[in-house]
Amino acid sequence: MIDLDFEQLPFSLLDEPHRERLKAAMEMAFFEAGKVLLEARRPSDYVYVVHKGAVLELDPTLPADAGRLGVYTAGDVFGALSVLNGRSRYRFITEEETLCYLIPAALFKTLCEEQPAFADHFRQRLAGKNRLLAERREGGVTMAGFMLARVHQCMREPLVLPTGGTVQQAVAALNQRQADSLLVERDGRVGVITKTDLLRGLVDEGLTPASPALSLATFRLVKVPPDEYLFAALVSMTRHEVERVVVMEGRKPVGVVELTDVLSFFSSRSYVVGLEVERADNLEALSLASARLPELIRALMAQGVKMRFAMDLLAALNGRIISKAFQFVVPEASQDHGCLLVLGSEGRGEQILKTDQDNALILDDAAHWPDRDEHMRRFTETLLTLGYPRCPGNIMVSNPEWVGSVSDWRAKVSRWAGQGDDAAMMNLAILIDAHPVAGRTELVDTLRETLFQRCSGDQILLSRFARPSLKFSTPLNWFGALKKPDQGIDIKKGGLFPVVHGVRAMSLEQRITETGTLARLEKLVDAGQLDAGFAEELGEAMALFAELRLRQQLARLEGEGQDREHPPGNQLLVERLSALERDLLRDSLQVVNEFKKRLSRRFHLEY
Amino acid sequence: MLKRLVQKRRHGNGPYGHLFQAPDGHELMALDCETTGLDPRRAELVSVAAVPIRGGRVCAGAALELHLAAPASLDGESICIHRLRGVDLAQGIQVREALEKLLAFIGNRPLVGWCVDFDLAVINRYLRPALGFELPNPVVELSALFRKREHYRSPNGLPDLRFEQVAGKLGVPVIGRHTARGDATTAALMYLKLNPMAATGQGDL
Structure with a gap:
């Protein structure tokens, strides 16, 4: 029946x-x-x-x-x-x-x-599903990006022609600034001259380069205030059939928004970057798409998108890029025998900018892959061209140490667990954050199960494993206020690392398979290991550290480099923060201190 | 037990000898009959169905369903239950033919059913005069399995042993109640739930 x-x-x-x-x-x-x-x-x-x-x-x-x-x-x-x-x-x-x-x-x-009709039904669903997936992956953020961007994020500095400027001066200024329009002032009113106006003047009205340009200006302008939504600016351009609006603060012009700027602003949204990654069918296209990620991050930050969503989105995009690169470099037949892992911060989905490439490869025991080393070396080089710097610790697939069959990995895990020294613990920690991005993803579950079997019940090992989380002191003084050393405080060592590593140690003990710190915190709450309030505070603290660090990295990316304003590494200059940020940072670091105390009781790290 | 030994000796080398072999444990057969009454001494077969259970799967599509020619005792009362009218059974086959088909289908596989004793009693009543033996297959009684499970969970409670209630409790959808094939399918699914070893396809009985 x-x-x-x-x-x-x-x-x-x-x-x-x-x-x-x-x-x-x-x-x-x-x-x-x-x-x-x-x-x-x-x-x-x-x-x-x-x-x-x-x-x-x-x-x-x-x-x-x-x-x-x-x-x-x-x-x-x-x-x-x-x-x-x-x-x-x-x-x-x-x-x-x-x-x-x-x-x-x-x-x-x-x-x-x-029955062809029956087959068509399923083929159509495949096409429909692909489209749906692409929309869904980026959907939330795209809409937010579109609705929330403000005019001042996208406007250019106004280019003002001095009173009495000639047509020649106007053209020279436009060329020099790569602009399409310039502003003029007459009797306190602001007018605009576009390239089209200049052409019209020279050709139709018989002006010479030496004539004053003022007569060409249009004084009926479409104006917007700087904190208007960009979306609204786009609407008024459409309504008035113009290609630029002038941004006015009171009676003073502070900027110009060109239609092309708006369009390119929106086109740098995640949705478009995501689509570009998906469409890329060769390495050049992929590396173009990859190069747009910092721009995207900056836009997300400017809109105040929550750190957690930004991390998830970037993790997804980075994962797709690496997975695509893997498909380009490694032959189809071999892809079915191996599983490419990303490790460390990338594995936790917390690497926002491309800081380094931590990756490894698991092969199934049946794999026969003669040119493996060559392929892996090429893969590492490829990631390098895509903008992922080399891992300073050489944790990359080009290093044969981080490539192996399931049984090799098993042996490695038990060797590291037996060694018990700092380097071995570091390796285990890196491996626990492994997240599959390409190939046979179920191999990772086997690896993780091995890790849990060996480590989760071993209290001495867990204690050794958790110890590094106390290694760096929290940058708070005896009264609980922020320390202010001249070289700045190290936000990664002082704040980020203890949280990430402590949560990692607890997850190892509780056999939690999630890799993201925030997801792990949720699971720890479910397992009754942390109370929900404290877990949330930890999560908020981590998001704050990540955000401060990211802002610094972005500033450095803009090439301002090694001067006093932007010290190298993860040093954060306290006096450059606003009062509110300083308060937040202090509270977050206090949460970190409390967490360290709990860790030390839990894993017996007092001695 | 003794009866089975005697019958095995008598028929073990005959044309139905394979029925007396020990089952290999890979397959079971869920069995259900619809009859004209509830008294196994008088009730007559209306239809019978068998659904194979193979490697943790219920082969619902591969089931055997036989409708018999309308027996003399088919009356209004039983039609109300199984909804097979005389007309529906006009295409039905004779008892002897049905028994042959059934035996060929179920072979020596263990039989699973809800209150399967009743069904066996009715079938055996036909088998004895026709072929001279009773069904020798091992039998798995679902109500006994269920009672055991409930007793283990709440030793003092009296389990509700109505078919629909049990199905509901096991989370098994009742498929086509009071059709032989539907009840047999439901019984097969209940067996998978009551015997998790079988559901994963690892163990046998």
């Missing part, structure tokens, strides 16, 4: 004899919650129809929330595309206990061949 409505899509596309064949071959099976029905990149033996329960579709290369692509409930069909394409793109996992009908893959293919 098949309790399925065959009058519903897609089964209504089958004719009666084919429906009978389908009915005769269907099986039913229960799957408990949390079972992986279909692994990413694996072929599927069945097409599944959910009868009862819920199945999640996950992209294992993305951070937890962004990776949830879809939910399938009663009556939904999944696995069809996996059967048609030969392998599944994503991971399907039951969210609750689920009863499914199974259609054998061979039969499903036959049905598709013999």
Whole structure:
């Protein structure tokens, strides 16, 4: 008895004899919650129809929330595309206990061949789904970016022609400043002269280069205040059919917004960068898209997008770029045998600017890959050209130490765990943050399980592991106020690292598979290891540190370099912060101090 | 037990010898009958269905369903339950033919059912005069499995043993209640729930 409505899509596309064949071959099976029905990149033996329960579709290369692509409930069909394409793109996992009908893959293919309408249904869904995914990935931020940007973020300095300036002077000024228009003043009123006006004057009205330009100016201007939404400026340009608006503060012109500026401002949004990454079909295109990331980050920061969302978005984009690069460099056949990991901050999804490339490769035990070292060296070089600097610790796939089969890795983990010295602990810490970006993602789960098995129950090891989180003192003095040394305080050592590493140690003990610090904090709260209030404070503190650090890195990126204003490294000059920021920083560092105390009690680090 | 040994000796080398072999443990058969009454001594078969359980999967599509020719005792009362009227059974097959098909389908596989004793009693009542033996298959009684589970969970409680209630409690959808095939499918799903080893396709019984 098949309790399925065959009058519903897609089964209504089958004719009666084919429906009978389908009915005769269907099986039913229960799957408990949390079972992986279909692994990413694996072929599927069945097409599944959910009868009862819920199945999640996950992209294992993305951070937890962004990776949830879809939910399938009663009556939904999944696995069809996996059967048609030969392998599944994503991971399907039951969210609750689920009863499914199974259609054998061979039969499903036959049905598709013999009933074209049935096959078309699934092909169309593939196309629709791709589009949906691209929109969804960037959706929230794009809309926010579009709605929230203000005029002053995008305007140019006004180019003012002195009174009595000639046409020649006007042209020279326009060329020099690469502008399309300039402002003139007459009797306290502001007018604008565009390139078109100049042409009109020279050609139609017979002016010479020496004539005064004032007569060409238009004084009916479209004006906006500087804190108007950019969106509104775009609307008024459209309404008045002009290509620029003048930004006025009171009666004084403070800037000009050109239509082309608005368009390029919007086109630097994440959505567009994301699309460029997806469309890139060679390395040049990819590296162009990759080069636009800092610009995107700056725009996000300017709009005050929450650090957490910025991190997630950048992690997703960086992940896609690295994954694409991997596909370009490594031959198709070998991709199925290896899993590329990003480690460290990139693995936690907390690297916003490209600071270094930490990555490693796991191979399955069956892998035969003769040119592996050569491919890996090329891959590292490729990332270098994409703007990811070398890892100073040489934790890269070009280093054979960080490439190995599952059993090699197992041996490495147990060797490091046995060694117990600082370097080994550092390696373990780096490995725990591993996040898969390309290839056979399920290999990472095996690796992580190995890590947990070896380390989670070992109190002495955990204590050694957690110890570095106390290594750097918190930059607060005895009265709980900020220290103000001349060279600035090191925000990474003093604030970021203790939080990240402490949370990492607790996650290792609790076998938490999430890699992001904020996600780990949530899981620790769920497991009853931290109270929700404290976890939130820690999360806020971390976001603040990350933001301060990022701002500094961005400033350095602008090339202002090593002077007194922008000291090298992660040094933060306290006196350059606003009073509010200083207060926030002090409170956050106090939270860090409290966390260190808890860590030291928990892992017995007093001695 | 003794009866089975005697029958095995008598028929073990006959045309139905394979039925008496020990099952290999990879497959089971969920069985259900619809009859004209509830008294196993008088009730007559209306339809019978068997659904294979293979490697943790219920092969619902590959089920066998047999409708028999209308028996003499088909009356209004039982039609109300299984909804098979005389007309529906006009295409039905004779008892002997049905038994042959059923035996060929289920073979020596263990039988699973809800109150399967009743179904077996009815089938055996037909089998004895026709072939001279009773179904020798091992039997898994779902209500016993369920009672055991409930007793383990709440030793003092009396479990509600109505079919729909049990299905609800196990989270199994009731598919086509009071059709032989539907009940057999539901029973097969219940078996998977009551025997998690079987559901993962690892263990046998």
